[in-house]
Amino acid sequence: MAEPTARLTAREAIALVTDAFTEHPPPAPEGTAAAPDGPLAWEGYGAARGRAAERTGEDESVVYGEAEVSGVPCALLAFEFGFLGGSLGERTGDRIGAAYRLARERRVPLVSLVATGGSRMQEGMVALTQLQRVARETVLLRDAGVPHVTVLRDPATGGGWATVGAGADVRLALPGAQIGFAGARVRPADADPAAYTAEGQLAAGHVDAVVPAGELRTALGHWLAALSRPASGAAPPPLALGGGGGLPGSGWEAVRRARDTARPRAEAYLDAYFTERLPLVGDRCGGTDPGMLCGIGLRDGYGIAYAAQCGTATRPAGYRTAARIVRLADRLGLPVLTLVDTPGAANDAEAERAGAGAAIADMFAAVAGARVPVTTLVIGEGGSGGALALAAPDNTWATPDSYFSVIAPEPAAAILKRPPEDAPHTAEQLRLRPQDLVELGVVRGIV
Secondary structure, eight states: OOOOOOOOOHHHHHHHHOSEEEEOOOOOOOSSOOOTTTTTTOTTHHHHHHHHHHHHSOSSSEEEEEEEETTEEEEEEEEOTTTGGGOBOHHHHHHHHHHHHHHHHHTOOEEEEEEEOOBOGGGHHHHHTHHHHHHHHHHHHHHTTOOEEEEEEEEEEHHHIIIIITTSSEEEEOTTOBEESSOTTTSOTTOOGGGGBHHHHHHTTSOSEEOOGGGHHHHHHHHHHHHHSBOSSOOOOOOOSOOTTOSOSSHHHHHHHHTOTTSOOHHHHHHHHOSEEEEOOOOSSSOOOTTEEEEEEEETTEEEEEEEEOSSOBOHHHHHHHHHHHHHHHHHTOOEEEEEEESOBOOSHHHHHTTHHHHHHHHHHHHHHOSSOEEEEEEEEEEHHHHHTTOOTTOEEEOTTOEEESSOHHHHHHHTTOOGGGHHHHHHHHTOSHHHHHHHTSSSEEO
């Protein structure tokens, strides 16, 4: 487990990531009047606020305003943990809502620097209902097609994590940061402490990257550029990196070439296609699939979303992650590139328990419902529906080292009650070569 990054004040965090920052004044209060000891008349609450203000120099637990990060304008909000544990009260909710509205009205990305212990007990249910306000602002921000990138500092817990942090499109975290709905004082005594760290949340697919403090400004700049500068039109299919031997002469040769371990894989294609790759990790349900690479890439300075299979049987978490990326791209107007390379969907008992069918259906639906252009390149094996789920109707291409089939030849032969040695003949009958796929109208062309 990484050592936690030194706990930063709100102003230090802002200075760490921005080129310039202009603070906005607190918005006019909404809701209940601000009584000296708050809406519950909690004895000593006003004095505690006064001490927090004297200690931190802030008059609330959130600072917000306009900023520039690596030259990209954005709206920014930063939590001050030193002010009553960065807790959310009614006036905090006013400022968070104002930051979201600022991003929406200016049509600039929102950056949140989260360090909070949760809702403010001294304001009771009035504080807790601020989570509903944040949720509403999140929906409005998404509907407006405005991206939100969060940086999870130490700690990011409770309702602040479950709304501002976990509601962001991209979640970055500082090394060693405590992240989780349950704060340190309310977790079960036997809880695994690693589950509540930035690294643990990354492994579970709830965080996209753990970024050292010194690299945070650059990483944020790349993300803001990629999310706010979508490439125009459809993504062109990548050029084939293999295929030096021409097109396969038989169906079985096509299968063997697609399975060749020396053939270029997804990572090689993505590295050749993008100048910068920014990974998005996990299905947000506790699952990850290392055989599915997803994220946003910068190509000629503009953003393109990608989901790429790596030649393994795709897990349900992989399909859910890819579907999440396609829907994010659709909301932000980013074209999508998918790379198909799988023998098929994982079909073991664990995959069935994890909802393989539902995950594949969700991926089909994400591609079918996308309003942005989706481009697909088959770079290796195209095994059945597990491969087709990523494929763009009418905009799928193939490399010479690929095949696409209703089912792989070996299981096809087994289903037809043919001996295993009949697989090459079955491959021929399936017409799965790239040139066959062009003739059948399944793919547009061979790259």
